[in-house]
Amino acid sequence: xxLWRSSDPSFKKCHFALxxxxxxxxxxxxxxxxxxxxxxxxxxxxxxxxxxxxxxSNKDNETKQAKELVKECGDGFGQTRLLDLLLxxxxxxxQVRRLPVVHRAVIVSSDRKGRNFAVIQALPNSCMSEFxxxxxxxxxxxxxxxxxxxxxxxxxxxxVIQVGNRLxxxxxxxxxxxxxxxKNMVTTxxxxxxxxxMLKVDSVSPEIMEQLITFMYTDMCDFLQPGFKINLxxxxxxxxxxxxxxxxxxxxxxxxxxDLISTKGLSAFQVQEQRNLQKNKKKEAVKAYPETSExxxxxxxxxxxxxxxxxxxxxxxxxxxxxxxxxxSNGVILSHGKPLVxxxxxxxxxxxxxxxxxxxxxxxxxxxxxxxxxxxxxxxYFHSMLATGWIETFNTTTLTLPVCGDVLEVLVDYLYxxxxxQLRDSTDEELLCNAxxxxxxxxxxxxxxxx
Numbered sequence: 001x002x003l004w005r006s007s008d009p010s011f012k013k014c015h016f017a018l019x020x021x022x023x024x025x026x027x028x029x030x031x032x033x034x035x036x037x038x039x040x041x042x043x044x045x046x047x048x049x050x051x052x053x054x055x056x057s058n059k060d061n062e063t064k065q066a067k068e069l070v071k072e073c074g075d076g077f078g079q080t081r082l083l084d085l086l087l088x089x090x091x092x093x094x095q096v097r098r099l100p101v102v103h104r105a106v107i108v109s110s111d112r113k114g115r116n117f118a119v120i121q122a123l124p125n126s127c128m129s130e131f132x133x134x135x136x137x138x139x140x141x142x143x144x145x146x147x148x149x150x151x152x153x154x155x156x157x158x159x160v161i162q163v164g165n166r167l168x169x170x171x172x173x174x175x176x177x178x179x180x181x182x183k184n185m186v187t188t189x190x191x192x193x194x195x196x197x198m199l200k201v202d203s204v205s206p207e208i209m210e211q212l213i214t215f216m217y218t219d220m221c222d223f224l225q226p227g228f229k230i231n232l233x234x235x236x237x238x239x240x241x242x243x244x245x246x247x248x249x250x251x252x253x254x255x256x257x258x259d260l261i262s263t264k265g266l267s268a269f270q271v272q273e274q275r276n277l278q279k280n281k282k283k284e285a286v287k288a289y290p291e292t293s294e295x296x297x298x299x300x301x302x303x304x305x306x307x308x309x310x311x312x313x314x315x316x317x318x319x320x321x322x323x324x325x326x327x328x329s330n331g332v333i334l335s336h337g338k339p340l341v342x343x344x345x346x347x348x349x350x351x352x353x354x355x356x357x358x359x360x361x362x363x364x365x366x367x368x369x370x371x372x373x374x375x376x377x378x379x380x381y382f383h384s385m386l387a388t389g390w391i392e393t394f395n396t397t398t399l400t401l402p403v404c405g406d407v408l409e410v411l412v413d414y415l416y417x418x419x420x421x422q423l424r425d426s427t428d429e430e431l432l433c434n435a436x437x438x439x440x441x442x443x444x445x446x447x448x449x450x451x
Contacts, residue, residue, distance in 0.1 A: 001027065001036070003048075003092045012092040022096075026107050030114030032333070034094070037105035043119050046094040109120070134449040135163070139345045139378070139418045143174070143185065144218040146377035148286045150270055156376055156387050158357070159186070159197040166206040171373035172197060176349055178216035208303070208310045215311075215319050219343035223307050224322060226335040230303055250286025304328045347374065347416045358386070359398055360412070366405035367410055378415040381442045407434045420450040 001014040016022055022044070027036040034046045069302040102119050110117035150169040176183040182199060191197045201209060215221040221226045267327050304323055312321035318341075325338035341365045349370065356369040375382035386396060401408060410431075414420050423435060439448040 014390040041104040043099040044103040095248040271424040
């Protein structure tokens, strides 16, 4: 950058009082200073000084040779040339000051006296080669893994659902949040704190209850997946057999009526009368037991409708409506042509405070009450700390994290909702940086992407 003044007919190269070079991209002159931007998006205000900096003496020879070369190549008129002005000895020292909050400067402008100036900046994403992306949510899979890994020996589950001879170790907070019936059973139970609560259910089949529990944890079940084939378990077959035994004898073995007739000492006419009598008894029995007939026991069960009725009965929100999009045909789940809702698990930490079983304490003394099942399922850090079965962590009720209170609230809300709403419109640089550091330390990759 060269300057020229009317009082001194020579171009002087600007010497910026900085320890690094500046590549000027745009400049605006005023009567008192100059404003310029660099190729790195910075903006500076420069003030002129009368101090002259003489170039080192080792450049004198080069300067003289350049002058002689100009004279030899000139046109003989002896006029002052632009190159002569550029090669004049001396530079102009400029004291510079960087303008704050300018990082993507493109064009600068100022009034005549330099009291007001304007800077046009580029869009933040104009120079980005790739856009940041947030990883896909794994919250459904994480709670599904929590359910599949639950057993009677772990120290995380605090309730057991029993249907007949089937048992499912579950977690009070999750089933209470997802089902009105289980919420009432959990909150009204008189069992001591810390003792596993037994939730007995007798009005639903084990297969239907298993689908309900899966939906409560993952917001998805097998009956919501078109193409799924329903297979009766051995338990259902035994139930059907017991139900079949309750039928009249005339309906249990209807393939061969002759077995029900004693033909010894009877004439052919009497045998035929006995056959007709047995057929009439069979018809009357079918009319008397339509719901327990053989065909109904084995072929007419609509499992989708059964699951819908169970969802309404237990108050499992959202399941009954979503089952309207599928149907069961010949034991196969088919689509009704309606769009299927994408599963999404989300919990509210502030509800059911009586089920808090662990608290996290910050370095500043702030304590946040939480539920172990959520912490263990969401982060490997808490899983290793609370669910490994070590004696030191078996009865742990207080955890200490070296983080500030604001960051802890962001982290806990993310674990329950899979979102970081407090960071979306935040302009607090310290909060954003601390949240980024904590998410990296705890391996919370999705939270790190949100930051």
